[in-house]
Amino acid sequence: MSAPAHANGSPRALPGTGASSFWGKLLEHRTALWRTASIGLFFLVWEIAGRIPISFAFPTFLETLRAFLTMLFDGSFVAAYAETLQPLVIGIAISAVLGVGLGIVMGLSRFAEWLVAPIFIVLQAAPMAALIPLITFVYGIGLVSKTLAVVMLALPVIALNGYKAVRNTNPSLVDMCRSFQGSWWQRIVKIILPDASPIIFAGLRLGLAAGFIGVILAELLITPTGIGDLITYHRSVADYPEMYAAVVSIILVSTLTLSALEAFEVRVLRPEKKKG
Amino acid sequence: MRNITAAASAAATVPSPDAAVEVRGICKMYAEMEALRSIDLDFPAGKLTTLLGPSGCGKTTLLKIIAGLIPATSGEVRVNGKPVTGPGPERAFVFQDFALMPWATVMRNVAFGLELKGVGKDERQAVAQKYIAEVGLSGFENKYPHELSGGMRQRVGLARAFAVNADVLLLDEPFSAVDEQNRRKFQEDLLRLVDLEKKTFIFVTHSIEEAVYCSDRIVILSRRPGRVAQIIEPEIDRTASPDAIRRDQGYLDTVEEIWQGLKRYVD
Numbered sequence: 001m002s003a004p005a006h007a008n009g010s011p012r013a014l015p016g017t018g019a020s021s022f023w024g025k026l027l028e029h030r031t032a033l034w035r036t037a038s039i040g041l042f043f044l045v046w047e048i049a050g051r052i053p054i055s056f057a058f059p060t061f062l063e064t065l066r067a068f069l070t071m072l073f074d075g076s077f078v079a080a081y082a083e084t085l086q087p088l089v090i091g092i093a094i095s096a097v098l099g100v101g102l103g104i105v106m107g108l109s110r111f112a113e114w115l116v117a118p119i120f121i122v123l124q125a126a127p128m129a130a131l132i133p134l135i136t137f138v139y140g141i142g143l144v145s146k147t148l149a150v151v152m153l154a155l156p157v158i159a160l161n162g163y164k165a166v167r168n169t170n171p172s173l174v175d176m177c178r179s180f181q182g183s184w185w186q187r188i189v190k191i192i193l194p195d196a197s198p199i200i201f202a203g204l205r206l207g208l209a210a211g212f213i214g215v216i217l218a219e220l221l222i223t224p225t226g227i228g229d230l231i232t233y234h235r236s237v238a239d240y241p242e243m244y245a246a247v248v249s250i251i252l253v254s255t256l257t258l259s260a261l262e263a264f265e266v267r268v269l270r271p272e273k274k275k276g
Numbered sequence: 277m278r279n280i281t282a283a284a285s286a287a288a289t290v291p292s293p294d295a296a297v298e299v300r301g302i303c304k305m306y307a308e309m310e311a312l313r314s315i316d317l318d319f320p321a322g323k324l325t326t327l328l329g330p331s332g333c334g335k336t337t338l339l340k341i342i343a344g345l346i347p348a349t350s351g352e353v354r355v356n357g358k359p360v361t362g363p364g365p366e367r368a369f370v371f372q373d374f375a376l377m378p379w380a381t382v383m384r385n386v387a388f389g390l391e392l393k394g395v396g397k398d399e400r401q402a403v404a405q406k407y408i409a410e411v412g413l414s415g416f417e418n419k420y421p422h423e424l425s426g427g428m429r430q431r432v433g434l435a436r437a438f439a440v441n442a443d444v445l446l447l448d449e450p451f452s453a454v455d456e457q458n459r460r461k462f463q464e465d466l467l468r469l470v471d472l473e474k475k476t477f478i479f480v481t482h483s484i485e486e487a488v489y490c491s492d493r494i495v496i497l498s499r500r501p502g503r504v505a506q507i508i509e510p511e512i513d514r515t516a517s518p519d520a521i522r523r524d525q526g527y528l529d530t531v532e533e534i535w536q537g538l539k540r541y542v543d
Contacts, residue, residue, distance in 0.1 A: 170375075172373050173375055173377065175371070175375065176369070176371060176375035178362075179343055179363045179369040180363070180388065180389040180392050180393075180440065181364070181365060181393070182392040186392055190392070191377070194377070195377075195379075269379065270379050271379065272378055272380075272420035272421075272422060
């Protein structure tokens with residue numbers, strides 16, 4: 001019974017060369033294609049939802065896009081991010097150095113783990129948004145408070161990831177380094193750090209994302225400046241497309257920064273992931 | 277006719293002047309569990325000695341004590357007459373799971389022992405290049421471990437151990453994570469390298485065939501607590517072809533004899 005089916009099917013194995021090269025090219029970029037399609041679909045649903053409309057405060061995709069481009073070219077984004085990025089960059093820098101450092105120390109020493117890890121576990125579970133008013137009480141409404149908000153959100157996840165990464169270093173590689181008489185310092189720099197780097201960097205990515213949340217929360221809850229001010233202002237005057245455009249810009253900046261961090265990691269610490 | 281005589285002597289602890297590694301009264305306790313009980317052994321220089329035994333007999337533990345990676349509870353290990361207190365430059369270790377750095381190329385992995393010693397880049401790469409060629413990995417210098425097969429990865433591990441020019445090479449079940457065909461080829465290559473490098477090899481395996489095929493001397497350990505049960509010196513004509521050795525009646529008899537001895541430890 002299967003023989004005729006095979007005979008019928010055989011011509012299909014030899015499609016026209018022109019068509020096959022077109023589909024071949026399409027297949028090569030299949031992942032990129034699906035991604036674009038998925039984003040396109042999302043925008044389409046957004047546009048439809050905005051036109052129904054599901055709420056008078058919900059703009060369509062095209063209105064938001066127009067507002068986004070206007071704000072991009074009239075300089076309001078540039079001015080806003082110049083302000084927003086200040087506490088973010090300082091806070092992330094402090095969290096990265098302190099978090100990775102503390103994480104490594106906790107991973108290497110049981111005593112440091114006992115001393116420090118519980119603090120971060122509690123901090124990670126604490127509702128940070130509720131603590132931000134407390135910071136303003138102590139440190140006022142300036143840069144210090146906003147930087148602190150970033151640190152409070154970003155530091156625990158960075159430190160805890162660093163700690164777990166170091167604690168889970170491949171013991172066989174550590175033995176290898178010892179057997180070739182590597183010093184304590186060589187063991188940390190040449191074995192433990194590169195081996196732990198994927199998890200440390202996952203922590204940095206999570207920390208960066210948390211830092212974005214921290215700085216936006218600070219700008220919404222402490223004093224409206226930068227991008228938080230854009231959101232607050234446009235909401236208060238009912239310019240909803242502009243308000244949504246500001247929110248979208250945060251997502252864009254945060255995504256781009258995270259991708260850049262990932263690219264940096266692969267380039268500098270784990271070259272073998274570039275090829276495979 | 278290549279006849280193999282299995283000379284078994286239960287307590288061959290006569291101190292020989294050409295022993296590269298001497299093990300004296302080594303005991304190892306893990307909490308309440310006794311892993312090794314008063315091991316006395318000599319490992320002759322320039323020979324390949326195998327530690328063979330049922331799983332859990334402490335053969336890897338003994339090897340790691342010799343390597344200085346774990347401390348013995350009591351007893352002493354001497355390498356070239358000097359007591360072992362930790363890892364040293366006269367010993368190099370080959371790991372069961374290869375222990376290659378996944379982020380480093382074959383070249384950097386092989387040169388890593390020299391890198392730790394602070395040897396300059398050009399010099400250590402020249403040395404590494406020589407041993408990469410010797411284990412048959414020329415052309416793979418810039419590959420990463422995940423691009424290699426299991427057998428090739430262990431060749432990297434072996435080249436790394438050769439590169440530091442240690443007198444004693446400690447191999448912990450080096451072929452157990454390598455498939456059967458690659459393992460046979462690897463065993464043949466190992467014998468060639470033993471002949472070429474004139475070093476002392478201590479080799480842990482659970483494969484009787486592998487032990488008889490590769491070794492000048494086989495130390496059989498009993499089940500936990502590990503003790504020296506038997507020492508066998510298979511006298512095999514190594515100049516014969518690998519296939520001839522594997523078909524040799526004496527080779528097969530030695531394998532059978534060891535199996536008869538070990539059978540009682542298997543559940």
